[in-house]
Amino acid sequence: MTGVEVERFLRLFDPRGVxxxxxxxxxxxxxxxxxxxxxxxxxxxxxxxxxxxGAPVLGVPTMRSLDELPExxxxxxxxxxxxxxxxxxxxxxxxxxIRAAFLTSAGYGEAGEEGRAAQAELVQLCEELGILLVGPxxxxxxxTPSHLCAQIVAPYPPTGRIGVASQSGNFVSxxxxxxxxxxxxxxxxxxxxxxxxxxxTDFLRFFASDSHTDVSLAYLEGVTDGREVAAALRxxxxxxxxxxxxxxxxxxxxxxxxxxxxxxxxxxxxxxGLCRQVGVTRAGTVEEAFEAAATFxxxxxxxxxxxxxxxxxxxxxxxxxxxxxxxPDLELAVLPDDLRDRIDELLPPRWSRxxxxxxxxxxxxxxIPQVLEMVAGHPDVDAVIxxxxxxxxxxxxxxxxxxYFPDHGIERIVAYHERQDQRFAQAAHDISLTTSKPILTAxxxxxxxxxxxxxxxxxxxGRLCYPSADRAVTALGHLWRRRRHLARRGLLEP
Amino acid sequence: MLRVWRLHVxxxxxxxxxxxxxxxxxxxxxxxxxxxxRFGVPFVEERLVSNPADAVRAAQELGVPVVAKxxxxxxxxxxxxGLVRLGLADDAAVLDAATELLALxxxxxxxxxxxxxxxxxxxxxxxxxxxxxxxxxxxxxxGLGGVLTxxxxxVSVRLAPLGRIDxxxxxxxxxxxxxxxxxxGEPALDRTTVIDVLVxxxxxxxxxxxxxxxxxxxxxxxxxxxxxxDALVELRAQGAPS
Numbered sequence: 001m002t003g004v005e006v007e008r009f010l011r012l013f014d015p016r017g018v019x020x021x022x023x024x025x026x027x028x029x030x031x032x033x034x035x036x037x038x039x040x041x042x043x044x045x046x047x048x049x050x051x052x053x054g055a056p057v058l059g060v061p062t063m064r065s066l067d068e069l070p071e072x073x074x075x076x077x078x079x080x081x082x083x084x085x086x087x088x089x090x091x092x093x094x095x096x097x098i099r100a101a102f103l104t105s106a107g108y109g110e111a112g113e114e115g116r117a118a119q120a121e122l123v124q125l126c127e128e129l130g131i132l133l134v135g136p137x138x139x140x141x142x143x144t145p146s147h148l149c150a151q152i153v154a155p156y157p158p159t160g161r162i163g164v165a166s167q168s169g170n171f172v173s174x175x176x177x178x179x180x181x182x183x184x185x186x187x188x189x190x191x192x193x194x195x196x197x198x199x200x201t202d203f204l205r206f207f208a209s210d211s212h213t214d215v216s217l218a219y220l221e222g223v224t225d226g227r228e229v230a231a232a233l234r235x236x237x238x239x240x241x242x243x244x245x246x247x248x249x250x251x252x253x254x255x256x257x258x259x260x261x262x263x264x265x266x267x268x269x270x271x272x273g274l275c276r277q278v279g280v281t282r283a284g285t286v287e288e289a290f291e292a293a294a295t296f297x298x299x300x301x302x303x304x305x306x307x308x309x310x311x312x313x314x315x316x317x318x319x320x321x322x323x324x325x326x327x328p329d330l331e332l333a334v335l336p337d338d339l340r341d342r343i344d345e346l347l348p349p350r351w352s353r354x355x356x357x358x359x360x361x362x363x364x365x366x367x368i369p370q371v372l373e374m375v376a377g378h379p380d381v382d383a384v385i386x387x388x389x390x391x392x393x394x395x396x397x398x399x400x401x402x403x404y405f406p407d408h409g410i411e412r413i414v415a416y417h418e419r420q421d422q423r424f425a426q427a428a429h430d431i432s433l434t435t436s437k438p439i440l441t442a443x444x445x446x447x448x449x450x451x452x453x454x455x456x457x458x459x460x461x462g463r464l465c466y467p468s469a470d471r472a473v474t475a476l477g478h479l480w481r482r483r484r485h486l487a488r489r490g491l492l493e494p
Numbered sequence: 495m496l497r498v499w500r501l502h503v504x505x506x507x508x509x510x511x512x513x514x515x516x517x518x519x520x521x522x523x524x525x526x527x528x529x530x531x532r533f534g535v536p537f538v539e540e541r542l543v544s545n546p547a548d549a550v551r552a553a554q555e556l557g558v559p560v561v562a563k564x565x566x567x568x569x570x571x572x573x574x575x576g577l578v579r580l581g582l583a584d585d586a587a588v589l590d591a592a593t594e595l596l597a598l599x600x601x602x603x604x605x606x607x608x609x610x611x612x613x614x615x616x617x618x619x620x621x622x623x624x625x626x627x628x629x630x631x632x633x634x635x636x637g638l639g640g641v642l643t644x645x646x647x648x649v650s651v652r653l654a655p656l657g658r659i660d661x662x663x664x665x666x667x668x669x670x671x672x673x674x675x676x677x678x679g680e681p682a683l684d685r686t687t688v689i690d691v692l693v694x695x696x697x698x699x700x701x702x703x704x705x706x707x708x709x710x711x712x713x714x715x716x717x718x719x720x721x722x723x724d725a726l727v728e729l730r731a732q733g734a735p736s
Contacts, residue, residue, distance in 0.1 A: 223629050223630075224629075225629075226627065226628075226629030226630035226631065227630065227631060229629075229630075230630060230653055267627060267651070269649060269650070269651045270627050270630055270633055270651045270653070271630075272651070273633065273650065273651035273652040273653065273664075273667075274630065274652070274653055276652070276660075276663060276667065277652050277653060277656065277660050277663075488659050489659060
């Protein structure tokens with residue numbers, strides 16, 4: 001994307017000021033909710049609003065007409081007015097220096113012959129006026145670098161490096177809800193609505209050039225211009241990881257897609273082949289997609305596929321060994337002799353002495369960080385999956401809440417367990433940084449008790465604490481596939 | 495989606511779409527092979543002959559057993575019409591087969607002769623081809639062939655053009671990996687023989703703008719090497735929309 005094009009998108013994502021057109025005093029209306037969300041999320045630029053009666057909304061004085069807007073103070077127009085008002089509105093906006101417009105208004109391409117004509121007119125008008133048009137019939141735009149939450153729905157996600165673009169607004173919400181749940185943040189997010197002038201691939205091209213975005217995450221449904229989609233995916237995936245969920249993959253889904261976005265679905269195996277060919281990560285479900293993107297954003301790419309599973313409890317290790325072995329592209333590493341000998345010195349002989357490394361309760365105060373460091377540091381190991389974090393802290397929680405705390409020596413042991421799980425989580429992060437290898441921590445405690453010091457420390461380090469080992473294996477597999485794709489084609493950065 | 499699905503299954507089943515409706519024409523097997531060979535798709539040596547006596551001579555030169563097939567511009571369904579004779583082991587068998595085949599020709603088959611080719615044997619078959627996706631344009635496919643083709647629908651697709659690495663990964667994507675290794679005393683598939691075919695098909699897509707579809711069905715895995723023993727090229731008719 002050229003510098004000029006990037007600048008156009010920055011007017012949308014990092015505007016100097018925002019105008020909500022059609023701000024409403026009724027808390028049920030888009031014109032109220034969007035203004036509320038902009039104010040509530042701490043947007044630092046100037047906020048303007050129009051209202052037919054000039055009534056203040058949420059303490060913001062409103063203009064009866066956009067004519068009153070001072071020139072050159074706002075870049076983004078967030079449109080909640082009915083279709084009939086929009087042509088004049090956009091002309092005035094352009095005259096005031098506005099260069100980006102997000103339209104929530106309905107009644108366009110999704111609304112019959114007349115709506116389609118109005119949409120075509122809208123596209124042409126914005127092109128004439130030099131306005132980047134997003135929507136209409138869209139949900140909104142989010143940009144954490146500017147603390148901007150210009151959308152008609154919640155949530156506002158934590159700051160991060162994932163850019164989200166979606167053909168369906170619900171998916172923007174889904175991905176951002178996962179972001180809130182896991183703490184792995186979002187840089188920019190946009191729902192394309194009818195995608196009259198700006199579609200998912202335009203956003204992906206921007207993300208590839210955006211200094212705040214490292215990973216693209218997209219929901220695609222129908223494909224109207226296959227060659228452009230293929231070209232965009234190829235260009236963007238050469239520069240950053242791209243994770244795609246595609247709707248309409250089955251005959252039933254394709255029929256639903258046709259009535260939802262009016263777009264043709266395509267043979268699923270053709271789209272699958274395209275993704276493999278250009279190095280796009282295709283995910284089957286929303287959570288798989290988010291977790292893949294979150295892993296790209298927070299873990300280094302493995303340079304090989306040899307995985308070691310390290311666990312404090314046997315059963316998990318066995319099942320995870322199954323998952324790694326079953327994965328078509330990952331390999332359960334053979335534990336190197338020298339590594340086994342070194343771990344022998346730290347643990348009583350009942351440990352597993354093979355991969356998975358099951359410490360079997362033989363660990364003392366410093367064993368887990370020490371073994372983790374030895375394993376991840378070994379040249380024959382490419383990635384580590386660490387299981388068992390937070391067990392002791394979970395007991396500590398029960399001791400805290402059980403009615404006997406802090407007596408009977410409980411306080412001391414609780415503090416010890418909580419401190420230890422924090423240390424272990426921190427060690428997983430630190431050792432991943434020093435070894436440049438992915439270390440994925442998985443425990444359902446991330447979901448069951450997110451405040452557990454284990455998972456909450458993983459979150460504090462900026463990484464994802466996987467809710468199950470299987471999901472960690474799936475995410476790691478996506479990382480390895482991308483690395484292999486780049487390596488085979490000589491696309492790795494030096 | 496449904497239309498493409500049928501095209502792909504059509505490829506799997508070696509049937510071709512409604513030619514009149516799609517504004518396309520097919521080439522004869524010999525012409526199809528000739529066109530694809532120009533772009534590097536490998537084929538075994540074979541002879542197109544116009545009479546039974548020449549068929550016998552061709553079989554003697556190529557070595558028996560041979561197959562004989564009626565060859566024509568508009569013969570997309572040779573097997574269904576019984577126009578393929580397998581395992582012809584001597585002069586008499588070749589003579590009879592060629593005579594019969596020529597007698598079975600319809601005036602509108604556009605018959606150009608009888609194709610005589612060495613009879614290759616192998617328990618495994620693959621299919622490969624080109625199909626045009628209405629949205630993504632020309633694609634190259636490879637899949638498991640033979641009697642289980644339809645039931646397993648094990649096929650891998652890429653957009654054209656593709657490179658050797660893509661072609662290799664297409665094979666990796668097939669679910670039937672065990673069948674590509676050593677099977678029942680037959681050696682493992684030499685994957686380069688399939689990669690050559692797929693890369694050749696991709697080159698044909700680039701070199702022949704009017705190419706709509708190609709069926710290579712089957713590729714017989716003979717002594718570990720995948721060899722295309724039939725070919726059907728479909729071209730956009732002149733003046734038809736692309």
